[in-house]
Amino acid sequence: MKILVCVTNVPDTTSKISFTDGDTQFNKAGVTYISGPYDDYALSRAVELRDQLGGTVTVLNVGDVDSEPMIRKCLAIGADDAIRVDAPPTDSYFVAAEIAAIAKQENYDLILMGRESIDFNSGVVHGIVGELLGIPSLSPVMKLELDGDIAKLSREIEGGKEDLEAKLPLVLGCQEPIAEWKIPNMRGIMTARTKPLKVVSASSISTTNVSKYELPAAKGACRMIDAADAETLITLLKTEAKVI
Amino acid sequence: MSVLIFVELSDGAIKKSCLEAIFYGSKTAKQLKTSAIAIVLGEMGQSELTSLGNFGADKVVNVADGRLNQENIIAYSNVLGQVIEKEEAKVIIFAKSSLGDAVAARLGGKFNASIVANAVELPDTSAGFKVKRSIYTGKAFAFTELTSAIKIILIKKNAVVIEESSSNATVEQFSASLTDQDFAVKHIQSHKSTGGISLPEADLVVSAGRGMKGPENWGMVEDLANALGAATACSKPVSDLDWRPHHEHVGQTGIKVSPNLYIACGISGAIQHLAGVNSSKVIVVINKDPEAPFFKAADYGIVGDVFDILPRLTKAVLADK
């Protein structure tokens, strides 16, 4: 079983977002970076399947050198080796084209990703990669079991889920509860230092560019209603906010 | 050229978010001086297809193939690809959803197309093609320029306010070529909660957190939701504890909602929770702790006990009807 796991290097969920240079650059100052929470689930399931069935787990990130601590953490959790495409991940199509170019060189049985990145929240990289490789892509996947080369999975749909079966190879966007969330242990951290991390350069170009960023307008003050008069809320929602 | 809008069905009915997408597509088409074509996959009544004209569609293309009644990412994207070529569509609009994302992505791969997700406004086509989209789970916006020949936009709920008109769209049948490859992923069965209002589509949401103490107390959350005609939602710990199903969990790692009204009951307002709800138009917070961080993100707040307040609000809504 050869599994490729694609991971993003993203600001921690508690980060305060701001911009510099006249709102044209993301302000990295004071921001802690993590692997995407959905990507963590993809990696955890990959490691579980490898431990169960044998094979290898390769971690792939499209990003600059700042991603390396996060990549080492993925190696500490249990990936066998890693590839970094040395380019800023500016655009979904660009990132997907880079991932597909790597995947074409190896025959991966499974390419696991997160359902979405938490910086751009697009939820599209897996689908683009699937199409570029000419294999099925499915997302968001909540359960994945393998029976030989048949994957039995469940995918979240609006108001529930659907059970599906498909033959490998597949590209899947993952979300909980697909696996137990894993954190690195001491031994993992030690061995991760010497696991191979290959750096390659990018081969495609971006088809979007951001001209400017903007922060949402600040919320006005919260209007407090006394608990004794809670019922007035309904009147206010009707006559003032006009939402019901 | 044309603007194409993908229309998603849910239990055989057209999804409301897609009516918004049609309106968004028709406005975009007007800006580009071209026509808006809505595409409906699977069997659907003629009058419903025609009525999409009310939302701005000039034409509706329907592929009335029974095999497409069941949602299927691969087949849908292949059929859409054929229609895009036939209609020479240059801009493709989707309402953001797990199906929309997956189908849009494959089309992006097929046509080397720029994709932007979570558009919150109509595109600026005055010079080039720019879209304002929400990023960092609602914490910021990016003005993004799309430079490829075919452009794909996934719109966020409330990106436009629909203005209905009364005009009929012409309806055209399209017979798509489908192969076994399109059905290589086998659908075994779906588990769907029936009835109730779909959370991502809902205009009004009543959401509750760990402050409810246990699943046995959800009756009062549902009562208020039913009285208002709202969908129910919950915080992550609540679905982790299995008090509520996973598909009701909102936030950074759950569903992102942008309803007109979000009522949070016994939810502290952690940053990861706010990330999924911060684009709601009006936020009401009910919490017994006056220091709960959620009040900072709220429009209306009540410091009080949910077990006292919720039934009273339900009564007030019903009395008002």
Ligand SMILES: Cc1cc2nc3c(=O)[nH]c(=O)nc-3n(C[C@H](O)[C@H](O)[C@H](O)COP(=O)(O)OP(=O)(O)OC[C@H]3O[C@@H](n4cnc5c(N)ncnc54)[C@H](O)[C@@H]3O)c2cc1C
């Ligand atoms: C990577 C990551 C991702 C996450 N993603 C999400 C996410 O997507 N969604 C999400 O929700 N969380 C998410 N979380 C968890 C988040 O940090 C919070 O732990 C969670 O939102 C808290 O849920 P809660 O408000 O229901 O519970 P609590 O924080 O326990 O708050 C309960 C609240 O109820 C109030 N209360 C108690 N009793 C009453 C009463 N009788 N009447 C009125 N009020 C009462 C209390 O004052 C308190 O404010 C994530 C965390 C991490 C680290």
Ligand SMILES: Nc1ncnc2c1ncn2[C@@H]1O[C@H](COP(=O)(O)O)[C@@H](O)[C@H]1O
């Ligand atoms: N720069 C990147 N490097 C590696 N994988 C990525 C990158 N960006 C996105 N992905 C993968 O694609 C998934 C969906 O991302 P997105 O389409 O940006 O929401 C993520 O959860 C990752 O698994």
